[in-house]
Amino acid sequence: MAEQKQGWFQRLTSGLSRSSKAMTEQVAEIFRKPLDQEQLDALEEMLIEADLGPHAAARITKAFGEARFGKSASEDEVKEALAEAVAKELIPRQGEFDPLAGPKPYVVLFIGVNGSGKTTTLGKIAADLTGKGAKVLIAAGDTFRAAAVEQLKIWADRAGADFMSRPTGADAAGLAYDAIEKGRAEGYDVVLIDTAGRLQNKQGLMDELLKVIRVVKKIDPDAPHETLLVLDATVGRNALAQENMFGNQIGVSGIVMTKLDGTARGGVLVPVAQASDSPIKLIGVGEGIEDLQPFDARAFSRSLVGLEA
Numbered sequence: 001m002a003e004q005k006q007g008w009f010q011r012l013t014s015g016l017s018r019s020s021k022a023m024t025e026q027v028a029e030i031f032r033k034p035l036d037q038e039q040l041d042a043l044e045e046m047l048i049e050a051d052l053g054p055h056a057a058a059r060i061t062k063a064f065g066e067a068r069f070g071k072s073a074s075e076d077e078v079k080e081a082l083a084e085a086v087a088k089e090l091i092p093r094q095g096e097f098d099p100l101a102g103p104k105p106y107v108v109l110f111i112g113v114n115g116s117g118k119t120t121t122l123g124k125i126a127a128d129l130t131g132k133g134a135k136v137l138i139a140a141g142d143t144f145r146a147a148a149v150e151q152l153k154i155w156a157d158r159a160g161a162d163f164m165s166r167p168t169g170a171d172a173a174g175l176a177y178d179a180i181e182k183g184r185a186e187g188y189d190v191v192l193i194d195t196a197g198r199l200q201n202k203q204g205l206m207d208e209l210l211k212v213i214r215v216v217k218k219i220d221p222d223a224p225h226e227t228l229l230v231l232d233a234t235v236g237r238n239a240l241a242q243e244n245m246f247g248n249q250i251g252v253s254g255i256v257m258t259k260l261d262g263t264a265r266g267g268v269l270v271p272v273a274q275a276s277d278s279p280i281k282l283i284g285v286g287e288g289i290e291d292l293q294p295f296d297a298r299a300f301s302r303s304l305v306g307l308e309a
């Protein structure tokens with residue numbers, strides 16, 4: 001277990017290395033002399049550049065100045081203080097994803113734009129759950145793209161999960177309904193439902209998702225038990241606009257932020273976490289199955305500034 005935990009932290013640290021490298025270089029540059037206003041301004045600018053958002057950047061800089069003005073500090077001390085300040089921003093926004101603790105079948109809906117990592121995230125979750133001995137059913141609700149269905153089937157086979165799909169253009173809500181019914185009749189622990197990420201237009205997509213949810217509720221008024229919004233960190237502050245759109249129109253119970261390994265601006269998780277009504281539950285730091293991790297605000301904050309998690 002200790003070994004597993006260590007591997008997990010190493011993945012997080014290396015996944016966030018592009019972001020932490022950018023920060024480490026600038027921290028070393030800024031904090032060469034005792035802290036003065038000029039350095040504080042540079043710190044605030046650096047945090048904004050790292051996409052932490054103007055509000056968090058201002059709060060962190062203020063706290064930093066109050067504690068350390070006029071003092072010198074080693075690079076590690078500065079990083080420790082920064083990590084703590086970032087963690088303080090994120091700890092209230094940390095949530096847990098535990099589909100095996102809820103009712104059965106536990107229905108999870110995956111939403112997000114195409115390419116955000118929805119299919120991959122669903123696949124990784126499926127593999128984790130079957131690895132724990134759970135009986136998992138996957139429904140390929142992106143019925144508009146044959147390639148998406150095929151990709152999901154590969155993940156289902158790899159995970160040893162059962163799979164349901166329909167011909168291209170079929171009704172996604174109908175598929176979701178059948179999947180939950182099968183889930184109930186055959187004693188599944190979890191039903192994972194993928195959805196389309198792009199239709200003719202945004203409203204068309206929103207209408208489709210709302211229809212899926214409406215139909216799902218006909219079988220189980222408490223379902224979906226979880227609606228996970230998958231956001232790609234590499235799109236930067238665009239992730240905020242996506243959170244806004246899906247959060248307001250569909251309703252989201254948890255956020256998954258993927259591809260944090262593919263950007264130097266992993267700090268964007270901070271404004272997204274703060275703008276959203278729902279907590280961050282999982283993060284993706286690579287393409288492998290092990291690279292999807294529960295969101296741990298403290299470990300994330302330490303890794304982001306280049307400290308051992």
Ligand SMILES: Nc1nc2c(ncn2[C@@H]2O[C@H](COP(=O)(O)OP(=O)(O)OP(=O)(O)O)[C@@H](O)[C@H]2O)c(=O)[nH]1
Pocket residue numbers: 112113114115116117118119120121142148151197258259260261262283284285286287291
């Ligand atoms: N580096 C990295 N790549 C990731 C991560 N998560 C997903 N990806 C990759 O991102 C690409 C898009 O992921 P998909 O899962 O296909 O995204 P989707 O939202 O389902 O999009 P469609 O399949 O196009 O509907 C794939 O090549 C994934 O391997 C991550 O955490 N890190």
